[in-house]
Amino acid sequence: MDKTTAAWDKTSSAWDKTSSVWVARSTGWRLARSALAVLLLIGASAFAGAVDSSPVLNAIKEAGAIRIGVKTDVEPFGYINSSGEIVGFEIDLAEDIAKRLGVRLIKVPVSTEVRFQKLELGEVDLLLATVGDSLERRKIATAIEPGYFESGVTVMLRPGQRLKDWNAVRGKTLCALQGAYFNRPTSEQYLLTLQTYKTVRDALLGVTGGRCDGFLYNAPAIKNLLKKAEYRGYTADLPEALVTPWTMFLRKSEGGKDFEKYLGDVTADWYRNGLINRAASTWGASSSRWPADQMALWNRKESNGKYTCDRNDKGQWTAECRRVEFVKSDDVSGLHALGLTLKENTGIDLSYVYDAYDRHQIGMGLAYTMLLTALSIAASLALGLVSATLSEARIPVLSRLVFFVMSLGRLIPPLLMMYFLFFAVGELLLTNYEVKLPAIFVAVMCLAYYSAGIIMIALHEATLLLRKTKPSFQLTLGTLASAIDHARWPIKQALINVTKMSMIASAIAIPELLSQVNLIMAEKGNLVVMMSTLLLAYYLITSFWIHAFTFLESRFYPSRQQS
Amino acid sequence: MIEVIEFLVTWTPFLLGGFLSNIGVTIVAVMIGTCIGAGLGRLRMHQRGALARGSEFLSRLFRNVPTLALLFFAAFVLPREFTVYGSDVVIEIPLWFKAALGLSGSLIGFTSESLLIAHQNLKRQDDSAVMIFVPTWGASVMISFIASSTASLVGVSELISRSNSIIAATGTSHLIPVYLYCAVFFIVACLLWAALIDRMKTSSLLLSLLKRAAA
Structure with missing residues (x-):
């Protein structure tokens, strides 16, 4: 007893010591930091306008080409015209940037969902892809002021x-x-x-x-x-x-470098030389006030003949030319100290721990994934057993037809089936019969069709095997159990595969885990954390189902256990 | 009807190009997955302690995580390019290669598991049971081939992504024929593969190869 208390005392005093050292170090650091800030300020005012050179700009010049991420599905900003070229309002602006730099323009198609990932990974140098400015986005990338739309x-x-x-x-x-x-x-x-x-x-x-x-x-x-x-x-x-405002975005590390300033100056120049006005009327790009409001602002001059919108000695535009009323979508109500402390100290942004909205999203994603998987497993098994019995029943035409149709299932990607049923057949049913196919029904049916074929063939092979010992064997509802016994391993594998494929359903807007993770990633930019969470979550989900199958197997077939 | 056929014929070269990348990505994934999986399997057979446990854990991890999750991880977390240590050589990783890496995951898990089973059968001198490896390996390659279509979700320009592109670009109303046409590509390729595997089942060359791998 005494010993432990003493030990406890020792550790706590050690703790005190380390924390006081830490405090001392942190005050020292704070002092050093303010001194540094003062020095930097002096330096900055002495060399006003001098900015670091941008690695991205250097790479562009070296390669003789700039890769700009553009939209290809948003008319009139960036879309594919009838001769297959990417054209639009934003493409005209992109071409002007390349012309000014004297380099070739490479248009890289990006989607709303993955454009910031592509920027951060360096697959594009610059985003010019209908991106609205927001505080959230400024946390993960560098916005070019002013906006071009x-x-x-x-x-x-x-x-x-x-x-x-x-x-x-x-x-x-x-x-x-x-x-x-x-x-x-x-x-x-x-x-x-x-x-x-x-x-x-x-x-x-x-x-x-x-x-x-x-x-x-x-x-x-x-x-x-x-x-x-x-x-x-x-x-x-x-x-x-x-x-x-819609703005161009550079990678986060490009903030404060010369390329950011260059692109800002180019945008301001577009308002002044009229290029933006011409492009806007060519493509019919306008909103209620734009471009009239920005044209007036950027061309207005003060009494001393200088533009109202000019860069100050810190390189920033005059306050009234900056838009600060960004949409604030990160009201972190319901703060949870744990998540934020972790983020501040380690940079790991587990936003779904501290942000109630994100947490709700993840919870809903998990629930949908489990529901979808459970329904798909049940449907695969039912469809597989029914089609096996029907195809073995020796009914003229029908048995062969069932076997043929069902064995095609495993040869077609479920993603393709989902697009087919959800978009193509779905539209046909709605316009002709006013029937609406629920997305979850579509996903379950497609996953079931894919796996039921595998289950049917496994049962078919088990039947052939059973006939070797007992030539009169006939697969019926009564003998199904013994056939399943012989086909347990492939059936189990097929069902495990169903649990792993459920995430394809994100393609038809089912808010399952992958969709929700992508949603949070696009807002928060915590890519690695969310992707690792996804891997871990799916590892656990699949393990859960494997255990569930093994449990059920041992319940129904207690005699022989198979791995 | 003729209009539909004309439409499909016009876009066939474009779609075929996409389908070739499905095949290419799958081949690369199978090569990576089979080699790494065989390596892990052999470690599990011949090593004890941490090395065997580590490779067993890795095999299980790759087996249990969905291909699409690995695909997203590979596409968005792996760097686009890297510099070879101690030199100025910069190696770029193309997107299709990342997709192949993601797809190879399930093959790693599968090959490692199956090789272990083949090893046990070999100990029992059961040659026909050793050869079970071939059809099950063939089936898992087919699953990976089917899964290569999901690479469209991370931006690889394969068959399904190209079919969606022509639907979006032309504004066609022939959605049903376009998707059915794409399904035919997959069905034909899968049937050819199944026929090939059926032949390989009895190949003596493969048996001796397998015996060496599982020994």
């Missing part, structure tokens, strides 16, 4: 449901894009249920296929969609909300 968000509604203001949208289900900055604030404010897709094409197929009441997206792109014949009768009368 501005827009708000609006809703394109299916025919016959006019809504007069945003409050009337409350509770609606809308199709949206994974990773759009306005998803979270609008869904929180107006209690929207969002189905988020990976591309504009998929989201629009969701709208026309009647899976949601409308499309939540940036207003100019929606205005452009409404001009098309296929969206006749659709409306978008809601006023633009959350008006935000």
Whole structure:
């Protein structure tokens, strides 16, 4: 007893010592840091305008080419025209940048969901891809001020449901894009249920296929969609909300370097030499106030003949030319000290620990994944057993037909089946019979079709094996149990494979774990942490199901255990 | 009808190019997965202690994590390029190679497991049981080939991603024929592969190869 107390005392005094050392060191560090800051300030004012050279710019010059991440599915900003070229308002701007630098332009198509990952990984040098500026995004990348466009968000509604203001949208289900900055604030404010897709094409197929009441997206792109014949009768009368500048983005480490300043100056020049105005009218890119407001601001001059918008000695634009009313989507209410402390001390951003919204997303993703997996397992097994019995029943035509159709299942990618059933057949059913196929039904059926074929063939082979010892063996509902006994291993493998494939369902907007993780990653930029979480979570989920199968196996076939 | 056929014929070279990358990615994944998996399997057979336990854990990890999760991990967490240590040589990792790395995961787990089973059968002098490795390996290659379609979700321009591109670019209403046409590509390739595996099942060359690997 005494010993332990003494030991305890020792450790606690040691603890005191280390913490006091730490305090001393931290005050010392603070002093050094302020001294450094003063020095830097003096240095900065002495060499006003001198900025570090950018590694990205150097690499561009060396390669003789700039890789700009652009959209290919948002008319009129960046899209593929009838002759297969990527064109649009943003492409004109990208071409001007390449021309000014005297390098070749490589247009790299990016999606809303993965554009920041591609930027951070260095697969593109610069993003010019309908990115709205936000505080969140400035945490993971460097925004170029000023913006080259501005827009708000609006809703394109299916025919016959006019809504007069945003409050009337409350509770609606809308199709949206994974990773759009306005998803979270609008869904929180107006209690929207969002189905988020990976591309504009998929989201629009969701709208026309009647899976949601409308499309939540940036207003100019929606205005452009409404001009098309296929969206006749659709409306978008809601006023633009959350008006935000669109800016180019560089990697985070490029902040404060000369390339950032260069691109800012280029953008300012676009407003002054009229290029942006010409490009905007060529492509019909405008919003309620833009470009008139920015044209006036950037061309206005003070009494001394200088532009109102000019860089000060810190290299920043005059305060009134900067937009600081960014959408604040990171109201970290419900702070949990653990997550934040971890983030501050180690840089590991477990946002789903401290952020209630993210936590809810992950929880929902997990629930959907488990539900989807359970339903798919049940459906695969049922479909597999039924088709095995039918195909072995020697019914003329039917037995052969069942065998043929079901054995095709394992030869077709489930992802392809899902696109086929969800978008192609789904639209056909809606327009002709007003039947709406639920996404989860589609996912379960596709996964079941894929695996049921494997189960059927395994049972078929088990039947052939049983006939070797007992030639009269016939697969019926009564003898199914003994056939399953012989086909246990392949059936179990097929079911394990089902649990591993459930995440494909993210492609048709089912909010399962992968979708939710992508959503958080696009907002928070905590790539490695979220990806590692995903791997770990799926490892545990698959292990759970393997244990469940083994348990059930031992319940039904206690005699012989197989690994 | 003729209009649909014309449409499909027009885009066949484009789709075929995409399908070739499905095949290419799968071949690279199979090579990586089989080699690493065989290595892990052999470590499990011949080593004791930490090395055997470590390779068993790795095999199980690769077996239990879904291919798509590995695919996302490989595509977004692995660096785009790296510098060879102690030199100025910069090696770039193309996206399709990352996809192949992600796809190889399940093959690593599978090969390691199956080789261990073959090893046990070899000890019992059961040659026909050793050869079970071939059809099960063939089946897992087919699963990987089917899974190569999910590489479209990380931006690899393979068959399904290309079919979506032509649907988006042309605004066609022939969604059903386009997707069915893509399914035919996969069905034909899988049937050819299954026929090949059926022949390989009795190959004496393969048996001697397998016996050396599982010895």
